[in-house]
Amino acid sequence: MLHMMTETFESDRERGLHDRSRQKANCGVGVLVDLDGDGGHELVEDGLSLLENLDHRGARGAEENTGDGAGILIQKPHDFFADEVDGLGAFDEYGVGQVFLPRDKQPDELQALIEAAAADEGFDVVAWRDVPTNNDGLGETALATEPDVAQFFVKPQADVGPEELDTALYVLRNVIESRVEAQEPVGSERFYICSLDRRKVVYKGLLTNGQVRTYYEDLGDDRLETSLVFVHSRFSTNTLGAWELAHPYRNMIHNGEINTLRGNLNWMHAREADLESPVFGDDIGKLKPITEEGQSDTAVVDNVLELLVEGGRSLPHALRMLVPEAWEGNDRLEDARREFYQYHSTINEPWDGPALIAYTDGYDVGAILDRNGLRPARYLVTEDDRLIMASETGALEVDAANVKRTDRLEPGQMFYVDGDAGRIVPDDEIFDRLTDEKYGEWLDENRVTLDAVEEAVAETPTYVEQDISKYQRAFGYTLDHVERLIEPMADEGKDPIGAMGNDTPLSVLSSRNKTLFTYFKQLFAQVSNPPIDYIREETVTSLEQHLGRQHNLLGETAEHCRQLGLDSPILTRAQQAKISAIETNGIRSATVDITYDPETTSLAAAVERVRREAVDAIEGGAEIVVLSDTATGPDRVPIPSLLAVGGVHHHLVREGLRTHAGIVVESGQPNAVHHFATLVGYGADAITPYLAYETIEEQVYEGVIDVDREDALAQYRHAVEDGLQKVMAKMGISTLESYKGAQIFEAVGLASDFVEEYFEGTENRTEGIGVEQLEADVLDRHENGFEESVAGNLDLDQGGEFYWRRDGEFHQWNPSTIGKLQHATNHGDYEAYEEFAEMINDQTERLQTLRGLLEFDTEDRESIPLEDVQPVEEITQRFFSASMSFGSISPEAHETLAEGMNRVGGFASTGEGGEPTERFNTVRECADKQVASARFGVTSNYLANADHLEIKMAQGSKPGEGGHLPGEKVNELIAETRSTTPGVPLISPPPHHDIYSIEDLAQLIHDLKCSNTDADVHVKLVSEAGVGVIAAGVSKAKADAVLISGHDGGTGASPKTSIKHAGLPWELGISEANQVLLENDLRSRIRVRVDGGLKTGRDVAMAALLGAEEYGFGTAPLITCGCVMLRKCHANTCSVGVATQDEELREKFPGDPEFVANYMRFIAREVREIMAELGVERMDELIGRTDLLAQKDVDHPRAEHMDLSELLWRPDTDEDPVKTREQNHKLDEKVDYEFIEAAEPAIESGEDVEIEARVGNEARTVGTILSSEISKAHGEDGLEDDTITLDFEGTGGQSLGAFLASGVTLTLTGDTNDYAGKGLSGGKLIVETPAEAGYEASENVVTGNVALYGATDGEAYFNGRAGERFAVRNSGVKTVVEGVGDHGCEYMTGGIAVILGETGKNFGAGMSGGEAYVLDESGDFEERVNTEMVHLEALEERDRRMIRRLVENHARYTDSDRAAEILDNWDTYVEQFVKVMPDAYAAVVEQRLAEGEDIRASPPPKPTTTTFPTEGDD
């Protein structure tokens, strides 16, 4: 248990939209170990230096001198303490506690408490020591919450061995924390134990990296010696009062985020009852709760790892339990390992998320990287036996000659330093210690699968003959469910696609009766963790799981794995029948009826009855509880399945019984992907959607689906499973076991007591209906289901959720509004606009939006004459058109929007997909140029031409998902703009592969700022709970603007599941962002923008009052240009030429820039009228004025329960509510300016210029500003090859040579970090391993992850291996590298990659163009290729020439031994090359060859003699 410093939080806990437990932090980490164990003070010094060199990975708060937290963990400096403190005895005889105590308050009570606790636990406190600190130079925020730091020394009263002492100290710490929590002594709000340990001590605080050294005087003391150092630099989204949130924690440092934290906490809590260990004996009770609500994810991981390790497992064992590698789908895994993982998967679920965790017990160091490899971890070992591991290479300078080995941690890989042996233990050897035959034997004997269960039962329909529609109605089915979801899923096996976003009201606002599922909105990953691509990276995802009785987390017995293994959570009815009747290996199930008789009981009482029965069943020995509503009938009403699941799950967690049984749901209600996602997300282990199956059977029987019955059912299940994976992936979660119970949802429109009771811990900010209103809806559906139907009526309600229906759900875009807006804007008719606006604004009769519940509070306002209000032209400058890619909409539509927006002084955005260069500097140019995940057309020149640069982190209609532009939409123009090949499909991955965390985003912002120092960089986010802290992080990452998009944004294509159920309205997002930014004094540094369904001047005024300064419009301006909401964008058949690339259809495009301009002016005109009424002259005066808003009383059975006061809360602060300060990008410090000065002759007159320099890892994004200058002067073509040569030595910081323009050749002798050559734009990047290096270049990692991401043109040569995701989305660069990690050449669309060594797995995933040549000496490359989109080919003569030239160049440029070896034995090696050819690209190549054109790349030119370094250059 951990006591938190919660004072600052609690005072505001009830206020605002921001849940303060959802802070995010990402970081820079470093580990130093003297393997020979000598240690010394030097290691402390080096650790601090390393920390200082990672400064750019940490962040500052509102003040330059308040860091987000930094610290250092060292071995207990016994000699130092022995000098300072009397009576300690020998090293192993005492423990030292380092604590934060309240400043300016008497710590006596706390000290007394500690001493009393120590005494009770059998310790004497032998001494207290004030830790000398120096707070000079700390920022205000840090000073405001600064604690006193003290050390206390405890000795056991009895004679105990070191390990017993460790356990006792662990218990003591927990006892102290519990007592502080319970007794709340004076100053307890500031109290925190940094460490209490026999072997180590932690110095940390709310400091900048550099301040650690000065703040703690101890650290400068020569007597302070250690042979092990952990350092950490935090980049968090929130810094208030966060001294204790700094790392290292007691045992670990962490870079990343645990996505599944909510569920892990619940499961941990559920397991506590069963915890036992001989190590702790009765003391186990003192440790509970093991971990608490409201802590950071790192603290929780630290607590749990510590429990596992203290509880008796080895460190590697514990790490592997918590963070297993992706074993499920890995056929190459040896059996013993598989058995280890499988066995342990019956004990606990994986903790999922991008994470580098380093843990130490004070001797040994374990580090582990998540299965996706989403954080960087580079390490090297020196000749003098020192290990340096850090987020970046080069953070601690080491002489190349002293380097024995360099490498990186691979995805899912564990790294282990054996302190005693003084060496790094290889992965295989670690496993030799972990694996054991018993695991396999135990599994064989105890684990049960359904195949083994007898009594196969056929899938028998139950209801079809009894009028299925009655049941469908009772369970809330509409025609939408049956015909728009179930039918396509069964017919095609996919969750269907839709387009143009969502414009229907939230369920709580709707006039229709919606199921409980729809009150939950899916959350998704953005910025602080990445979503994943479950399709292209399916090697890491899994739906496998176990259910049944779990046992003591701290033990391992055969009994532990006596559980039922399932491949999928979606069961067939035959499987359900087996489970319902199971009696195998002692696994028994009990069925609990989740229907009730409304005549005799209420819904709430029925849930209580179900809970009781579930508990009884479990206590009676059932290990699976089946919650079944098959008893549904005229007199039995089904409890909403989600309510039953959430209700039972949380009840069992509270009762400590949840891990005693699995929960299986047999229900007629779920049928759509979102339904299953919520059920699993709230704790269901498996689901049998029997009515969905029967609906399919009826469809097959009626001939509606022309698919065999079995196939239809199987396809439907596949679609559900696929959809589930997508929902998981958008949160970055890979395995179902982690997703289960993780509650990755936000509730909208539910009462908080209802949520607390049944869905505890779910974010819920607006209040709404409770169980009574829910029951009314349930009974209504039931009655509708079972009463006599009237002839002529449809069996099922139309729904109208996706497509507008007269009898269906309301859509803001409907025939009336579309027609009226078009008429208004096409004829410049303001009266017609007013009629349109009225239809949207006046929601008295029908609620449409959250803002419809708000009204302007004009009571104390005096209106002013309209002419006093700032003019229309000034207001429209705040307007922009939402990003829509050139590719999803037609060039005509794209240009019209741009011109229209430019006409009123606003701006348009390119969207993903670039912009033809001929539009630059014309009225048709988009001033805002987007940088999205696939970086299409993102060149130095493109960036240099922007006024704004938008980083799209997510989009409203499908946050957390990527995109896919089908080949048929990629015509000549689009291909040219995107630097790809016509006819070849293009994939945009869900994440930016250079942004897996907040400090990565800061890096990209810095890159873009360098690519165009005049452009504003802004970051597009989507509204969800927690977007406020992300926005704060974005502000700290130095973005100039942040955009919060609503969930209702339109799009070319998204799964209907995502359109409807992911993300939240912008009202919540803007308000939360504004609140958090204001609270943290970060608001004035950043401009806040909003878009997503804005339509009228009232909408704009509402957004302004909630805190937005600029306003975007997407769908609405398209409608003025003829869009009639066909929602067929993805079909390329748009009949009005808006969302199509078809030439014939494009000719029909009826839009005109003036229509767009008229619309913008109308909106501004309406805004002015509102401003006049509110008595406000300038828009700036409106921003953030929530006091001018009030919630309306509404007469609506559901919405009347809502409470928007948190939305309207405003922090009390002096911070400016609008952007008034510029971000300090520190560009003036950039070394590039020296290059530019030196390169002037080159840029001005094309003269050759040569520049030499020494670089370090802190020099980031080198060469980019120089390139930008070249692009500004010379456009896309840049300079002649090799005009400017940059010769560097040292370690390249992140993004070395990003967007390097043509004419620049950058040669580095040394190594580089992540993102080298990102967006390479024609330049040449050469990384050469130093000749004196003590290792083979080809065996070592010379460049980090994601090199050449989105590179468009040029050449790159890497004299060594690369990390993960080499050349992702390369579209034109020719490159040579000597080996790559996982996911090489992923999504590549062009260019040539020659790989002279081993590759990791999943090579060529999503690769649709270009060619890769891999030297496959071991002959097993094929196993590592993802052949979904590529195939392997034998080489032709052209290929041999290509490889030869590239290898020759490589040899010439880098002096590579490997290249020389290959060239020397060319005939042998050339035969071992394998060519990776994308299928789609091959088809286009073949077709064009038949037409007489070879579109393939030609070999690069031979090097000119003067431009590459020789050995003498050192």
Add this chain to the structure above:
Amino acid sequence: MTERHPGGYRQHRRRPIGKRDPDERKDDYDEVWAEKWDDEHLAEQGERCMDCGTPTCMGGCPIGNIIPDWNDLVHRDDWKRALERLHATNNFPEFTGYNCPAPCENSCVLAYNDDPVTIKSIERAIADRGWEEGWIQPEPPEQRTDYEVAIVGSGPAGLSAAQQLNRAGHHVTVFERADEIGGLMRYGIPDQKFAKDRVERRVDQLREEGITFETNAEIGENVPVERIEEDFDASVIAVGSQKPIDLPLPGRDLDGIHFAMDYLTQQNRRNARKDVPGPDIDADGKDVVVLGGGDTGADCVATAHRQGADQVVQIELLPKPPVERPPENSWPDQPQTYKKTYAQEEGAIEEYCVDTNAFVDGDGDGVVDTLEADRVIWEEGGEGPPEKKVSEANLEIPADLVILAVGFEAPESSPFEPLGIELEDDGTLATDEDMMTSVDGVFAAGDADMGPSLIVWAIGSGRDVARHVDLHLTGETDLPPSLETPNEPLVQ
């Protein structure tokens, strides 16, 4: 399927079922519509519907027909389900499938810049197929209430109200003053536009569903008006809006000047071999002038052709509408454009901007023989409505027979006056938002409530009134709304 043929409209051109050749049809009273169609043709036309996200056709259709769904079902050759889905919103799809001016097609998103889907043809075909296959069968309610409901008038409003109320289990009696059920569907619409067996089989269906029909039952004449209040728990007045607008010009009292409805009714009765009350109105060998450019006028023109008129001139006071939509008349509003009527296709003289001044009896036989008129132009004048100016005075148009088809002004409400029923200023029955008149339990529907309108509005009004009556009687209803759907129709 994820998408229902989004590109179908590009593969096929619009091709409605169409009509018989004018030369062939203009001499008989058989329907002008092409008699046959084939599945393949309509499957193609159904494929033209892209099942769009905002099916504006449904907005354009007063009763909210679920057009995209049945377009698709026809394309998929699933006629039976298409019929079910069509019947879900429309009790009598053949009434509209043959005779609706199809505002839906004008609202179709393809009509934005292309030819709309042939919605009306598909609707007709579904209904045809339904009858042909015997799918349309009486569906009497499974349970009956004890409520008695009277419907006065058996036009499309009365009939749809009757069917809906009967479905809700109430006992329904329909009073019709004519000798046959159907109202204007029976005697108002000429046979060449709508064959009467189509009405008859519907009436048979309704009768078998349990509805009582009383013909020759005229309120205030042979049925005391009190009955509808006293003998019934609720009643619906759906008597239409049949009072014709007259033209009180000099010579109006001459012989040979008749109201359109009298003229058309006579011919329908003649075709049905029923006795024709009053003097024969016959265009044979005459110069006929039809005053009024609307649909009724067209019916008169077509009937005059069939009777053997020498010449038929159709006169309209207002200007000829433009062929293309004027800019201010944008989609999806109904286009105010010129469309040649079936009657004009058969050959007639169309005159616009002609202002009739007098009917003249040149030879003094008491029968009209000339029409005096001015040619006018309409000038847009500032704020007010356009003003007419004479451009050519004293036109003389030969007219042995003049048919007045200039519209209807109000329902014949006098029989209900004893109940104390209140009227609107325009003469229609005053009703509240529940469609109830000022008399408790007495409702009004169709033209009697709304003023003269289309069949489709009448059907919708009948469906809505049934819902209100059911709600009034039982406090709840499962009858679906029609014109009053949660999302309102586009055309008000």
